[in-house]
Each structure stands twice: as C-alpha cells, then as structure tokens.
Amino acid sequence: MAFTNYVVLCGFEHIAKQTSDYWKKNKKTLKGFHLDSTSLPMSLQRIFHEPIRLQVQKYIDVLRKLSCGLIKNPESKPTTDALVTFIDLDKWIQQTLDVASSTKALWSSLGSKLTDLLFLPERRLWEDSNNIPASSGDARLLLFDDSLVIIQGSEASSYKLNIVWMERLIDTSSERNQLKIIVPEEEFIFNMQDPKSMMVWFWKLNQAIRQFLDGKLDFPLWGEGSTENSYNVPACRFAAYTFVNNPRFKAAIYEGDWYKGKPQGSGIMKWPDGRNYAGQYEGGQEHGFGVYITPGGPESFDCYKCHWKMGKMHGYGICEYGNGMIYKGYFQDNQRHGFGILHNSGLKKLAFKYVGHWENDKKTGYGVLDDPDRGERYIGSWLEDCKHGNGIVITQSGLCYEGNFQNNKITGPGTILSEDDSAYEGEFTEDLVLTGKGKLTFSSGYSIEGLFSNKWGSGLKTSGIFSKPPNELDPLITSKLQLGSHITPAKDRWQGIYDQIQEFLKSGSDESSMESFLGFYSENGKEHRKNLKNRVTTTKSPEEFLSCDGPNDATSEKITQNQGNLAEGKQLKQYLKKAFESTHHPLGKLLQTLILVFQDTFSGICMYKRLLSMAQQELVSHANKLFELARYFLPKSLEKEYYSTEGTISEDLNAYTVILPLILPRFYPDLFMLYMLYHEAEDSRYWKGILHLECLSDTKLLEFLEVQKNLWPLQDLHLTSNQRVSIVKDVCFTSAILCFQKISTTADPQEKLDTIMKTYREIERTVTRVLNREYNLPMDDLLPLLVYVVSRAKIQHLGAELHLIRDMMDPSTVGGMNDFLLTALDSCYQHIQKEEIRFSNLPK
Template sequence: MSSCDHWRQHTGSVVSWECESTAKEVHTTEVRPRGTAAVRTLLDDDKALQRHLTDIRHAVLDQLPQDDTADPRWQCQAQNIMRLNEGFRAFCERLEENCTSLSCWLCQEPMAGVQGIYLVGDARGVRDAYIEYFSCFTNVVVLGGFEFLSRKMSSVWKKNKELQRLVSGMQKSENPASVCLYQLFHEKIQEQISQYALVLTRLFDDQAEECQEVGSALKELVGLQHYVSQVLDEANSTKRMWQTVGQKLTDLFRTPARRLREDSKNVPISAFLGRSAYDRVLLFDDLLLLLQGSDVRSYNLTTLWAKAIVEETCDRRCIRVTSPEDDLILVAERAENEVVWQWKLDQAIRQCLSGHRDFPLWGKETDNRKQSLASRFAEYTFRNEGRFKNATYQGQWTYGRLHGKGTLSWEDGRNYTGDFKDHQEHGFGVFVNPCHGGEAHDCYKCHWKRGQMQGYGICEYGNNLTYRGYFLDNARHGFGVLEKSRGEKATFRYVGHWENNKKSGYGVLEDYDSGQRYIGMWQDDQRHGHGVVVTQSGLCYQGCFVNDKLTGVGTLLSDDDSAFEGEFTEELQLRGKGKMVLPNGYSIEGVFSSTFGDGLQTTGVLMTADSDRSAKDVQHLQLGIGTLATEVRWVGIYGPLEEYLRSGSDDLSEEVFLGFHVESSRAMKKQLRGSPEGTGSEEYLVFSGDRRNSRDVPVKNSDFMLDLQQVTEGEQLTVYLEKAFQSSAHPLGKLMRFLTMAFQATYSGMGANKHLLGMAQEEVKGHATKIFHIVRSHLSESFVTAAEDKDTGSGLSSYALVLPLILPHFCPELFMLYMLNHERDNGLYWQGIVHLGLLSDTKLLEFLDVQKHLWPLTDLHLTASKRYSLVKDQCFLSAIKCLQNISMTANPQQKLTTLLRTLEEIEKSVAWVLSRDYKLPMDDLLPLLVYVVSRAKIQHLGAEIHLIRDMMDPSGTGGLYDFLLTALESCYEHIQKDEIRRGRVPD
C-alpha cells in the first residue's frame, strides 16, 4: 500500500468519526433542552413532595402513641398503623433516591439520554413503590384506622401547631380530623402521579428512538393512575359496607386486606340454597357471603365455580354457583345485573386462584385472562354430615368435585393420598388408618374404584399382617398373599384365592409355627374340599376336608416310604378300614385304631412283598393327582388378565392389572414416547417386524395384543414372547411373576416333597396351555393357518411355543422335586460314576466292550506313562464337554439338541479314527455313549432325563430325539447295575 493510499484511508476514518459525532451532538442538542427542562421540573416536584412528607412525618407519625396494652382497640389497629408508618418511611427513602438520581442526571455530560431518568429507566420500580404504599394505606382505611387515630390522639393534636398548619392549607379544612388525616396521607402522593405523567408527556416524541421507552413508561403511569383511584374507591366502599352490618359479622370477616367487589344492595341479586333464600349477597376478593338475618353462609372463592344457566320453569337466566358441599342459585330481576355478577364472580375467582390482582384492577381484559378455571388446585375443609365431615382436602378439583390427585385428611388421623374422580377415590391411592389406639396404622396402597378398593394393592396392617393381592369393594377378593411376621420371622403365609375377605377357592397356607403346609381348597376361611398337607418332618397326607377337619378316606405317607390308605377321624386318627404298606414291601389290610405315636392297633391280614403296592410304588406315589385339577388352581391370577384383555387394554385397566410399575414410571414412559431412539426401559419391549420398517422401536405395553396380530414369522413371535415374559411391567411378565410366586409358595421349602412332583408337572403344563390359548386368540388367522399347515408349517402348540419360554421360571423348584423323587436311583448312578472314574480310558473302553477299531488311539505310539495322560485328556473330549451342557438350560428342546450334538461329536471322533463317514449302529453307540456319560459326570442325570421326558413335545415321540433320549436312559440304568456300583471291573 502506498503512503498516499494510507493517508486517504486514515483521513477517511477520521472524517467518518467526526460526522458520526456531529450527528449525535445534533440529536442531543434537539432532545436535551426539552429533557433538561422536564428533569428540572420533575426534581422540583419531588423535592416539594419530599418536604411535604417530611412535615407529615414530624407532625403525625413521630407523635404516634406507644403500644397501649390496656386498650383492646389499639391491639386491633396497631399492626396496620405501624405498617403504614414503615411503608410511608420507605416511600420517603425512595423519593430521596429519586431526587439524588435526577441531580446526577443534570450533572452528567451532554451525551446522557432520557433512559437515565428514573421514570423511564425504572418505571416498574416506581409502580411497585406506589402499589406497596397504597396497599398499606388502604388497609388502614378499611379498618377505620384514621377515625381511631383522630380519637386516640385528639388531645395531643389540638396542641400540634405543625399539624394545624398542614390541615389549614387544605381546601376543606372544616372536615373532621379523620378525613384530614386521610387526605394528608394520600392526596399529594396521588397528585404526584399526574405530575409524572405530565412530565413524560412532554418528553414523548414518536420520531425519537428513545421516546419509545418514554411511551412505555407513560403507559405504566397511566395504568398506575387508574389503579390508585380504583383501590381507593374499593377501600372506601369496603369500609362503608362494614358500617352497614353487625359488629359480630364485622369481627368475624373483616380483615385489612379483604376488599368488597360487589354488594347486592348496589347491584340487586338474590341467592337460593335449597329452600333457603338470602337477600344480601357480598362478593369479596376471597369470599362470597350470604346474609339473611342471623343466618350467614361463607364460601371461599378458591372452591367456587360460577356458571350462567337458564331456569327451565321460567326461562330466566341465573348463575349456578357450585361449592364442594352446596349448590347456590343467584337470581337477578334484570339481565344486566346477572351479567355484572357473572363477570365479577369470574374475575374474583380467577384472581383469587392466581394469587394477585390485575393491574389496573378493572381494566381491559387481556388475551390470557380466562374465566374461573374448571380444574384447579385448592384446599377445603368439609363441614356437612357425611364421610368427609371435618376432613381437609388438598388437591385438584373440577366443578366442585374432587377430581385428580390430592390428599384427604381426617381429624382422627385417617389420610388418603392419591387419585380422585367425581368426588370419590378412583385410581391409585394410599390410605392410612390409625388402629390400636393410634399406636399403629393400617396402610393400604392399592387401586380404587368409585370410593372403594378394587384391583391390585398392598396393605400393611398394624398387627404385622401384610396383604398383597386384589380387592373388590374394600374386601380381599381374588388372588392374594397374606402373611404375618413376628419380629424378623414370619409366622404364617397364605397364597391363594379370597372371597369377601375370606380364604375361598384354591390356596396354599404355610404355618411356620407348626411346620405344616396345606395345599388345597378353602371355604369361609376354613379348609374345605380336597387338599394335601405336608409337614416339616416329611409326613404328608391327602384327603377331603370338611370345616377344617380331615374326614373320610385319605392317604398318609411318611418319610420312610410307608403309606396308609383308609379312613381318618377329625384329629387325624387312623380309625376304620384301611391298608398300610411298610418300607420293606409288606402290607397290612384290616381295621385300624389309635394314632401314630401312641401305638397303632389293627386287626387284619399281613401280606408279604407280593402285595398290590410295593415299597417302590409308595416311593413314587404322587399326591393331588385327580383330586386337585389344574382348572381350579390359580383362576384368580388369570382373572385380572382376562378382564384387562376384555377392557381393550386401556390405561386404567393396565394400571390396575400391572400394579404400581406403570404408576411409578409413567413419566419415563412419556419421555420415551418423545424419543425415537428410546430403549432400555421395562415399560417397552422391542418388536422387529415389517410394519416397523425393520427397525427396533419402543412398543407400548397396552398395545401388545395388537402387536401379536402383526406377527408374520414364528421366530418373531418367540422373540416377542420371550421379552414379554422377562419384562417386569408387561402384562405377560406380571402374570409370570404371580405364577412363579404361587409355584414357589407351593413347592419350595417344606413343600419340596417328592410326592408333589406330579402336581407340579400338571401345573406347569396347565400354565403353558392357558397362556398359549391367550396368545393364539390374538394372533392373525393367516399366521395360525400357515403355522398349523401339515405340509409347510412348523407346528403351533403350547409345548413348542410357550412351555420352553416359561419353564425357566419354574425350573429351580421343579428340578428340586425331580431330584427328590429320583434321589435313590441317582444315588446308585453316582456310585457307578465314582467307580468308573477310577479306570483309565483304555480300560474303561475295554470294559464297555467298545470295538477297538473305534478307539481314537490307533496312531498313537507313546510310552505307557505318557499314553494315560494324553488319552485321558483327548478321548471323545468334545462329546463329553457337549453333554455337560445339558444342565445349562431348562428348555427340554435345547437339552435334546445338546444330546443330538453329543451324538454328532461321537461320530466325528469315530469318523476321524476310520478316516471316513460312519453312522454308529445301536450296538456300537450304546457302549460309546456310556463312556461319554461316565466321563461327563452329570450329577443329577436322572432328574435331567425325567424332566426332558415329561416336558418334551409329544409330537417328537418315536423320532430321533426320542431315540436318543431312550439311549441316554439305557446308559443311566446301565451305570446303576450292581457290578458297576460295587467296582466289579477288570484290573
């Protein structure tokens, strides 16, 4: 860049700056003279007002009497007079700050703008200062404070020359002292607002940018003028109104801040409550009063709803005013009066709910101004007779009715917190009821319908009882669990069905004190019908109970595998005809008397081991089969699910059925609905299908049955159901949790008795069948038809679809029953495993008569010391590891698949030895399979085999899987042989 160009750029910037500065000076020159004159006028007015207020402070406020405890009227007025004193002094301090600010503005540089004037820059602050002062002032007016002061200090003020000077300067000096005081404390201050407005009017200029702020400040002052005039009129009309009513009513309802909005004497209207008529109606900013002689009715505006209606009898417009306990009708002779009252009622109610007054009080309606809200939050204490008498409610309302969430508290300590609908408890709620003289509480956390407990709930009683289950009309009804604890230990636990607060139907009672568990039917809180009793000592019996007593023919089994079938008495005495089978296989048939423990007397026939029932038959005897049908068990668990499905899976029935999971995570569900990537919540499952564009997205649980109709593939259905059963908030997951809890209550602990295995098997299969029918009924017909097609379909059954998915939930208890039932056989099997484990691989293969050309040892040329360790680690190792996985799953089909893979691994090893594919015949397979089983050392193989046999799909009978399972059974029985268990194997 040349020096010339540099000079031009520099001078250009200077010229530009000088032009800009000149323009600002010109603009300031135009605005500042007018602004300076206005500020000087404003400063003079503020100083004059400051001097006047200082005189009032010295003449009046500094002369106020001290606290006079002997005068009760002083106690009533003192607080508001003191607040007026404080508000007056605060206003004077604000005025002094304003004067200082104006003086500084005049001393500033010419660049200072009108924003520095406090009326423009802090218009809201000026407004708030005036509102605060006039609030204190009008409170004194309403209570007649100036009349009280004129009487209280009349003797003092007659000698006060400064006060006389202030009063003489007023236009109406002949006014009483109270009126003079009233004028002194507000006229000059009110007039100052007009002076402020005049000053800002002079500053206002539509063409100046700064004048936009001036215009906004001017609007604030105009609104303040209206506001002050209105609050003064309102305070004076309120004071005059209190002078027209009795002293008793005044003492009850007159407060400093309460203002009259309308009086039926000014705008005539009448009120009717039932057959009672009220000729005086007073509307305050927080109350509605009805007066008729000595009869007074008061209503808080926070719990009032006003609505214009038309009387059917005379087609006259009226106003219906609804309160929580009363319905009022306001009737006006003239239509314009009804319109005025309706408008003022709406405004008063709305402002009372919002907690602040409008500005100005009766200005133009704004867009966000609404009529009295139909739904609102409010507090109310009931007075009329009824179940809510003297109860206090805090919560949501709709047109005078409890509706929404709230808390209802009684004087005696009862408390309900939760959902309401149409003036009744409806939805989820917690009810606390004192008991035992208030030393304890009953706590009900449950769902309610029309004021009564209905649906799922948890109740913790003051006597250490806890109930978790379903209610109907405030009574335990349906499926539920009741347990009682003493300290840290439970004394009893009942899991079953209820009817009208009594045990009724199928249920399980476990008495920890007596060590007994009853499984069977109930009626009116007593054992009634077929049932099974299991004791902690291993004694168990079944029979028919009548009124809690076992009578008639029954079966009694002991832990030593002895059994009795015959007649019982109420005290569980063997008395009558019967048959007893002893552990050695002998049996006695005849007439028995007395009881166990006190000696058994019998007259009958002793038979040896060729009796009809041997000891082995007693060992595997199953109770409850044929007497406790699966159809009568746990109908109370399926009932709520069926009701939920019939209701269309709506939100309310979903919450009632699912319990508290939906209620507690409703916010999370709403949050996830707004996020397309939301996953990971138990409130949602992942459904992959064509209709979702092959993407995994959240699925609302209440739509899960609708989603089933969209299934097009069997694998897709399996994945969905698996996730549903695992979800703690899904309806099928909730059902599975209840079923699992009931299963554990029946068959775990002291109920883990080998004689209950048959019942447990039936129960699991019954659950699979019921759930399958529920799911199938919601699948599309096209999918069901394709799945059940004999030629192309893969089959659709409870064994193939549901049982493998639900069996893991029941497997711990069910497998324990299998182990107990086959404990003897498994003990023999394990003895054989131990002895076979002492043999080397070569000796074991030789002992099992495995053809030597099938041994994977042909090409090994090792010393004797190395051969053992090498062969031990490699001979059919893959097959052994594969078979050990049979205990890693509860799915029968997966166990069979593991068995098939074991066969494949054995054939792979043989094929490697023979260097060709080779299908093992049965004669070659069994010895090799025995070898693999012995080396796999599966601890409870007998339980595994019988679990597979009982729970496998019947359609697989006679197929490859059935063949392999039969081969495994043969191996299991072979290892139990006496020569193997006793170690009679070659050296």
C-alpha cells in the same frame, strides 16, 4: 392500601369525634386547609387523599406533554408506557377509594354478629346482591376480594375464592338468567333479573377469582381496559379446605388439587383421629394410586399403599399392618379380593405365609399356607379362612397326607405317606384318627388290608389280611407315589392371577388399569416409587410396552418378506423373551408372579419329592396359558408369525416350542430339585456305578461292556512303543462324550434332545470312520457304546435329566428317533445301577 384500610376502619370519623375540642380551638389554622366543619371526617379524608391524587395527575400532565413533544423520536416508547401506567394508576386510586367507601357502608349495615364474623380491615366488597339483584330464596350474595359469602338469615357461609367455581345456566324455555355457583360440598343457583345483571356478576366473579389466584390486583380493577385474559380462570386449582358435611371426610383437612368443587388430582387428606391419605383423587373420591395410613393400635399404624377406584381400594396394593403382617395383592371394595400374599415380617416370629386367593377379605379358593406353629404346609382349597375341600398337608418331618378337609379338619377318604415311605389309604375323622376300612402298605411292599382304628402315630389297631408285595423285584413301590391327583386341576389353581390380566385387557389397557395391574412397588425393593410423579404413566398401546425398559437391549425389527419361517420364529421368541424379562410389561409382571407362587408351593423347607407331578403339570399349564395370552401383545409385524392364513394359530407354534424354552430357566432350579429328590435313590446307585467304571481304562471298559473290537477307535490312542493299550484312558469317543456333557448346561428339553441326537451322530461318525464305511448302529452295538459314553461323561443326575425331558418335551415329537434314544439312555441308566457293576470285582 394503608389509606383505604383507614377509611374502612372509619378512622377519620373516629378522629373527628374523639378530638372535636381540638378542632374548635384551631379553627383559624384549619381554615387554611379548607376544612368543612359540617363534615369534618370527609374534609380530613380529602386533605389526606388529594395530595396523592394531584401528584399523580401532575405526572400525567408532564408525561402527556413529553409524549407529544417526542412523537417522532424513536425513544418515545418508555415515555408512552409510563403515561399509560400513570393513567391506570389514577383510575385505580379512584376505584379503590370507591370500593373502600362501599365496604365501609356494608360493615355499617350488617349486624354485629355478621360483622364480627366477616370483618377484616383489608377485605374489600366488590359486589352485593342488594345492589345488583341475584336471588336464591332469602340468600344474600356478597363478593369480596378474597372470598364469597352467602348469608341466609343470621348465618353466613364464607368460601375462599380459590374454591369457588361458576357456570352460566341458560334456560331457553323459561328465558331465565341463572348463575350456578359451585363450592365444596354445595351448589347454589342464583336468578338474575336480566342478562346485564348476569354479565356483571359473571364478570366480577371471574375478575375476583382470577386476581385472588394470581395474588395481585390488576390495573384497573374492572371496567374499560380489561383484556381477554381476565376471563381465563383456571378450572383446576390448588387449595386447602376443611370438610363440614361430607360423612367420609367430615372434619378432615384436604390440601391439594381441585376441579369444580371436588378434589381431583394429587392431594393430602388428614382426619382429626390421625388418619391420612396422600394420593390421587377423581370426582371428589380417592381414585388412582394413594397411601392411606390409619391408627392400628397403641403406637402402631396400618399403612395401605394401594390403587383406589371411586373411593375404595381396588387393584394392586401393599399393606403393612401394625401387628407386623404384610399383604401384597389385589383389592376390591376395600377388601382383599383376588390373588394376594399375606405374611409376617419374620423379625419377631417364625415366618408365616399364605399365598393364594381371597374373597371378601377371607381366604377362599386355592392357596398355600406355611404355618410355623404347626410346622407344616397346606396346599389346597379354602373357604372363608378355613381349609375346606381337597388339600395336601406336608410336615417338616416328612409326613404328608392328602384328602378332604372341612373347617380345617381332614375327614372322609384320604392318604397318609410317612417318613419311611409307608402309605395308608382309608377313612379319617378329625386329627388323623383312622376309622373303618383301609390299606397300609410298607416300604418293603408288604401290606395290611382291613379295619383300622386309633390315631396315626399312636399305635394302630387293625384286623385284616397281611399280603406280600406283588412284585418282589421292586419292593419300594410306595416311594414313587405322587400327591395331587384329587386336588384342584392345574389349569384352575391360580385362576385369580390370570383374572387380573384378563380384567386389564378388557379395560382397554389404559393408564389406570396398567398401574393397577403392574403395581407400583418392585418386589426386590430397589425400584420403589418415591412419589406419585415417578409412577408408571405410559399410555402406549400393548404392542409398544417393550419400550419401557428391560435387561435385553434387543429391539423388535421389522421382518422382511424374504425371511424364512425359522428366522421369523426367532424374531417372535426374541420379542417374547424381552417381554418376559421386563417388569414393566404385563407378561413380565405375570411371569414374575407365577414364579413367586411356584417357589412358595414347591420349594423351601417343605420341598417334597411327592409334589413333582403337581409341579410339572402346573408349569405346563402356565406355558399353555401364557401362549394364549401372548397373542394380545404381539405387534402387527409379528402377527403373521403367530397365525396361519386361515386365522388359526400356526401348527409349528405351541406352548412347548415358543413359551416353555423362555420360561423354564426361571422355574428350573426348584423344578429340577424335585426331580433330583424323586430319583435320589436311583441316582445314588447310578453314581456308585459310574465311580466303579471310572477305575477302568478305555480298552478295559470297552472289553467289559462287550463292545465289538472292530468298533474300537484304537488309532485315536496314539501309543508309543513303550505303552500298552490297557493303561491309556479317556480318549475313545471323545467328541461324543463332550457333546453328551452339554445336556446339563441347558434347561430347554428340546435342546437336551438335540444334544442326545448329536451324541448319537458323533458315535455313528466315529464308528463310520473306524470301519471306513457307512454303518448304521443296531441296538446291540449302540447300547454298550452308549453305556461307555454315559459312564465317561459322568452326568451326575442322569435319571432326573431323562425324566424331565420326557415330561417337558413337545408331545408332537414323542415317538420316532427321540423316543428310541431316550429308551436307550434309560436302559444305560438302569444298566449302570446293576449290582455287578457297583459291587463285583471289575477287571483289573
């Protein structure tokens, strides 16, 4: 290679010219080297070249003789291999010399401008369209060992061979031979004179590209002895390129994977202005998961970790802005679109958070906003970043109002509920200014109805009618008022979240849509995907999603034909339980998002008892929708559980029996807190009653409750001769008490109902044992015994428990024995709150 580089540089011509006087003075000595004075440069080249080649030929002769002499020797293979290698070397020496000579001739023929642009000492010309014609207008095609050059006039475009692709175009109608050359940003079509020219160009281009990608030259360069592997040029490659004409990528440097002239696979794009993108490409555009960083201001950057579709952000993404804001949600056409959460980092400012729907980068649809500057939370409809439509505002001080908003201002009919449980219903203008007719109801039950004016909280002006409460026995009527009757129905509130999974299902659940829906970043920060290879890449069918991983190791086994409906129901719940617990399953990801929005709506510093009805309706709506979606993810072995023989959903299965028991524990802490706040006053009175009844012994309490003495299980007391019945405590109806205490150990309303039923049976069983005969308790006997059991079980928030059971129980089980027992427990709850229990002198 050093020798041929010297040939290309015209080194021998330079020596012959610069030292001509030296050659004249030493003619006699030089004659011994057989120098031809008429062509001194060629003679010098031959003198330096022949010793090398003659030495190689001597080795060939020696190895050939050895091969013939050792033809029958089993150890002759190394000699034969060496002979083949030296024969190839001899051919290669001659070919490299020919290539160097043709390259030298090219540099001599090109103009100085092109030569200065293209010339490199080690660069070799493999083919020239002036030698084997390949026409494309006035373009000239030069194939070098490292690049392909297309000359048009005085301009030349040079492309590294690792970014050159080619295709043969065969047009049978015109019988033209065409070669299509593909490079980044451009395509060229060259016409060949005949099929032979086409084959030569195609073969040499393949050879040059393959050898450039391999980083080494083959023996021989071309010609006889080539193998079929010489045609195997990979279409997918890794290369670097600076874009020139592409408007989006102009002047940007791309380094990564390519396919037929376009970025495809993994790569990094860097712009001169500081922007860069690292991620997936397809068809020359960002497609798949990628991280895009752009300057957001002085010494700050916006970082987008998103999914992309045909060059635009599309799907799930996490964006960290230079101003401290963070967005987690969905994109469409580079804009926030669909469900998303926008909040600040909370390090320098008070926590700001919007959870809801977006359209074209603006808050539009249903959403929840926590505004720390105003100290309030807004729940309701939005339009182009403004509160617009029906909504609720809750302040940290306890004031709340519900009504219609236009451009962030409440207007028209609405309701205000104050911290002291006063309620106003009437007309509003901007900033809570009361105007026109309205009704103000105080917590005592008294009300004023008439004309009102002035701003709320600034002293009201009114002329109207003052009225007493219609029911003086229940003056705190305003304390039970609930909000949300006029805002978006529960089934439509978070439609944007469900739209994403519907889009995922419509897409065929392929890998790309799976990643876009599931996201790539764990909300708890522990499972952040550190690189592209660690992203979710499953291509399994929906029924195989559970093989990803999850905290439950239980597997979905096949159901045998002899199993009953109860066992099959457990199998279905086991499958769905695992699905809901896995963040790699679409149902698990969906549930995780629903829990997040539920917490952001109903918990925190603005948790409010007047949102209980909204929360309960929303949770039931989620259960119904999840029940409908579950059918799309069931394996075939469980479909017969889900559907009846007529193809409809089995009557025994519904959202209350299948879904609610699985998801309610995840929502339970925040939901039950609302029930506790709602029943705070009643539960407080109830607990005072429990503490007073605690002072009584078992027999005194049974006597106080007027339980018939023939029902007392006195044989359970095991008294000694020195004990009196009145001092023995906590032994009567023990099994029923222990059973009833389990009502607080589960979130499932059906399990709570079962606990109540078991408690009733334990009471009946004890009475039956005392009377030594079957005995069905009438209501007159049951109620005092229930009060006894409830007072001894000491369930701290019984009112909240009973309310939750009624709200969340299966509607098909309403009525009958369940309704009877719940009504009986309500009566017990109300009885324990009575003043004669809380404040009167109980029996000593």
